Amino acid sequence: MASFPPKFKVLVDKEVCTGCLKCTLQCPFDVHIYDKEGFKASGKDKDERKNFIVRNQENCVACQRCVFTCPVKCIQIEVRPPTYNPHPVWTDAVRRDLKTQSDTGGVLLAAMGNEQPYPSYFDRLVIDACQVTNPSIDPLREPMELRTYLGRKPEKLEFEDNGTSLKTQLAKNLKLETPIMIAHMSYGAISLNAHKSLANAAAEQGTFMGTGEGGLHKDLYHLADSIIVQVASGRFAVHEEYLKTGAAVEIKIGQGAKPGIGGHLPGRKITEPISKTRMIPVGSDALSPAPHHDIYSIEDLSRLIYAIKEATRYKKPVFVKIAAVNNSAPIATGIIRAGADAVVLDGFTAGTGAAPQVIRNNLGIPIEAAIASVDQRLRDEGIRHWGSIIASGSMRSSGDVAKAIALGADAVYIGTASLISLGCTVCKQCFTGKCAWGIATQDPNLTKRLDPEVGARRVSNLIGAWSHELQEILGALGLNSLESLRGNRDRLRGVGLSQTELDVLDVLPAGR
């Protein structure tokens, strides 16, 4: 028995319900249970069957699967009003956590991003627009450049004596048609159908998807030109062919949702296909240690960067991902100086399939501050062109993307937004492996609910729409190329920010 009252009410309009039982088949959390024996024993008519569906309301997570799949739309989920005696410090959420923890003695697990009500800097930044003196551009009728190249840029260009061919050897860059990439979410954390959807969407939009730490399923190797493969501390699935297959390789040091700690895919989630892709035995825990065992310094990091560059014969850009933390700026310059072609900054609201709640809610810093400080530091040191900055962590709209780019990012990763596009309702149960929408699960009965063709189209729609919106924003700014917005903090203004915060973000207050 749970130690606290149910969070949600499951309301069924019995007048409308036909007793079709679909909800009992759709709910993976055992909320709607059909009492078949009871119905048979009662000897009642089929019309009465609806009265033999029991609702275990305490199991409901408000994933909305039953609501959407009910053919007659007779189900409604409501949040129960707080039931404890109100207290401003000991809130309902706090009391629930304490009781859950006391039941099991375990570390509280949580999914999706930080749930604490920290203020969002994106919501306190506004974007400039042209009026009269500097005309805006109509993106529908004029060329608007979103193309982005990620990687090291040359100091200067030198040409052969004929004046037309390039003498300078250019480092390998990734070519993006839009600055929006799909974040690293592993096969294991999400289903193969989700991976297929995301990879196809990335390919269609001329951008890239990250594999996460779980490797790349053989069915997706044909899309490898649109895929960035990841090397994390567990080195799962990392082998020579995998490194050579991806368009780029990303070394994951840290993750915004859980800075400084490792990962842990429980053995019960290592099914046969996951085992094949990760190259580990079925049922064994996949432990990703907190640090890489061969990296304890920037020099060590450089060694891994070059081990990967050597293994891929200098044909693939190598990125390094860190969680946004207090000293991201000096770390990022170390990363770029160590040879990385891009640094990936993952902010403290970034999503996750599973993280200890206390880590997720309390560690790391906002992505906006990290982008601005890293961009500034690289500029101050005169090495901004050595590597690109990729930002991630709760990019909710093209507005957030534009602000991230104006603060100094070259491109962004979207994770949660792409999952919501696939059908995710942010019910925060990813770590249970029971995702009702077939995304964060490996249960074949659930994964088949996600059609990868439909999924790919939806995510492609989303990225395409955001790209159009970015063009609109550029047009309003009177810019015809995203390159002109990059690090252009003069086109941002702060609203309701302290002078210190404005200094960190290097933006002026609105009105100045």
Next chain:
Amino acid sequence: MKEVVIDSKGIHYKVLNFMIEDAINAGATKIVLENVNGQRFLLDGVNADVELEVHGTAGDDLAAFMNGPRVTVYGNVQDGVGNTMNRGLVVIHGDGRDIVGHSMRGGKIFVKGDVGYRVGIHMKQYEDNYPVVVAGGTAMDFLGEYMAGGVVLILNIGDAPFTGDWVGTGIHGGVIYVRGDVPEFLLGIGAKATDLEASDKKLIKELAEEYGRYFGVDPKPIYESRFTKIVPISHRPYAKMYTDD
């Protein structure tokens, strides 16, 4: 057989590795590197039917991500030999250093002498892939740390008392054998010493014989000695750590 000899003296590793790549592409089946002096990443990520002979000291990450070749080093190696290696053989006629066989998934590494800290760390096995690290001398602290599969065998031919602390810390798969005694207080969190079974003795005998062949040592007195076997207490050490399990 086509043999290529390269004098590595004063050549940067990047250039040297391109020379090796060119030789492999030109059909070399054996490459001999003379005067190697710490050049890194030799045969890194190479998937080819080729044999490499290294004369001198091989630098960090020798055979990292390697998938198939055979390497013989006449000298010592620096850190990270066989890092995330998939397949192949490395035979070192000298000492190894730290993180030998880090995250290795398959293939074999034989070191004639001693090895450093955190050897065999996070080695893992998968189906036919079964990584093997054998050292003739002794090993330092954190031997087999975080190990998830494969075998680490320390032959301790010099009969020095084993002093490596924190053996098998965080081990959740695979097995460590150390010739002689490993006092209980040297075992790390999650590791336990158990008795050897016939299958363990057979494996030790096979690997000691292979060691003997590479380095011209009589394996019989080695494999007939007493060994300590160290294994994980649990394959799911953190199963009860979280509220959902």
